[in-house]
Amino acid sequence: MNSIPTINNIYSALEKDLKSKLNLDDDQLRKALSAMTSVFSAQLKLLYLHNEDVMRNLYPDTADTAENGGQLERLGRIRLNRNPRPATAGVYTVSLVGEENAVIRANLTFKANENSNAPSFLFVTDNETILTGSNDMIQIRSFEGGNASLLNVGDELTITEPVIGVEQVVVVESVDEQPKEAEPISDYRQTVLDAFQLEPQGGARTDYRLWAADVQGVRRVYPYVKNGDSGTVQVFVEAAEGDSTDGNGTPSQAILDEVAEVIEFDPDDTRPTNERGRRPIQAILEVLPIDLVPVDVTVTGLDTDTTAIRQSIESNLKIYLSTVRPFISGADLPQNQNDVLYAARLSAVVTDILDSGNFFTDFTLEVNGVAGTSFKFTGSNIPYLRNLIFD
Template sequence: MSATKPTIPTLQAIRDRMMADVAYYLPGSGNRPYKSVLSVLVTVFAAAVWSLYLFADWILRQLDPATADEAWLVIWGDKLGVPRKPDTVATGSVTLSGNGTIPAGTLLQSSDQRRYVTLAEGVAGSPIAFQSQAAGYAGNIPTPSTLSLVNPIAGVQLIGSATAITGGLDAETLSAWAQRISDQLQQMQQIGDADDYARWAKAAHTAITDAWVYGNTPALGDITIYCLLTPGVDAVTVLQEAEGVLDRTRNVCGHVILRTPATLPITVRIAGIPSDARPFITADIAALIQSKRTRTAVLYPEELERLIANNTDAEFVLLEPVRKVIASDTEIMSLSGVTYE
């Protein structure tokens, strides 16, 4: 039998019930004016009772991490050893031409106004490490780009070449944190089956967005976990850090191996597309393939044809792929390029 949450009566309902009780126990009091002393006292007591109902409801919500407020999630997390995963800064390196010195703390800026700060003093012509000024995923630029100096430096060119900027992650959402705390509450009942190891892997690092498990793979006693990562992060670092966490969580008898799925490259070739429509089609195709970053995803040529037709009225031919593409259990689709002929 499922539990039913009690309904909180309204303030008016409580007052009406109290007035009815007063009228029953004090015959004749029901005809008193609304602003009589007795009526005012009933209203005051009704408000007090109503506030107790609200407080009891709030307390009840804090007893379950799934409904608890953020302040109580902190308490739950501290007690169960499940702290909230913090946001992280994006990092990279930049090379500026010239013959000057670039001080530590020098501000750099991307073309879309994202700002970065150098971590140590460097010289023009050599790579200089930097990090994003603000933590979070927005600081990532996954491909090589250019950064400019916010304030000019004598002898140094304003614009320099930067490596890919990666590693920035947003703080864990409250709902995801609450779910991990709830999972930890159930940990006493976990025995180390495939679902347990998948949960442990996803809890081991913010950058692990999904995981699936193969027991006795590649050998008896081995547990291989394929981890889907946030795009742009350093896979080697993430898996090493996650393995360190899992070593404290896993069953003693299991040897855990973390891997990332192999890349299944998707090449799209199209004929007959005018040049003005190509950037929009390329962007939509990239978004479609990004949505296919799931286990055993399937890409149909018809999906691409509909997407292309939505961006142009020209007659076109989809040259590749001409058959549906299916990712295996150990593959994740990735767009390798869009070619127009």
């Protein structure tokens, strides 16, 4: 795309062209056309910016979100038939003590107790239940989506209004549906790109990646034929940061189970049943979590050292490490290969956020406790920032 000229560039070009066409001297031009060229140049600048905006939103890798006036979601609807997935609510089974024939009405609300995993969050019943008076269980749903409302087995909640014949406190017995975070725009964009770039091939590596994209909370999968067992396909799953169990990509068992389900069977129930089978009949499937590999970074002699600078360095290092991933031949494009972590590039990430007058004297990279200048990540190995040390 051609670069956009500045308003001064446009102004000068207009001034020169008008002067030539109207045969005016400098003084006449200055008096007669100064205001006109100022208006024209500003309007033309807007047209240039509009054209840039249109061009940028033709393609999913550069398109803005709808919130910012862009077309990313529209491109996603065309290719994926969906918008970014919103946060989902958690669903839980809770036990309660009540008399026989006592009624738990629909839309009854519960508040998580302070000692629970989600203190003060509200939950609701969707259906009416008549108690038997012995070992009664009901199902409740969180009002809000996302992991902030996640309850653990054993957490207690209190009914927010008196219910005749029922004790106020209930206890979580099981997590029926784990809440999930809204799909990050960066993950949605990558899923759209994969849908454009990868073609279904009847059980090749690309298919496992496309199939796994049907599960909310999955950032990426890495499919391989198991070493020493050509009939077994191992699919290593990386969860989105907000839906991982550790904030570094480790998936929950619920996500692993969902990935196994969508690889077996297309979840789109609008299609005929005989068109929804996916896994090749001869393939044995193993769905496994990725393996985290710790990365330790030491920045020595930082000249201007503040909490804000340290936080920016840590944030940018994590963002960069999230782009270093194993290369899957046949599922990843060669031009996107980024499976080697170089100390020099990681050092440049730190340099990029420092002011021109700030500097550091040394930079050390260790991967899994071993110092070096480059490390290649293969298989199920995923880097994460374990320690950031300032000496």
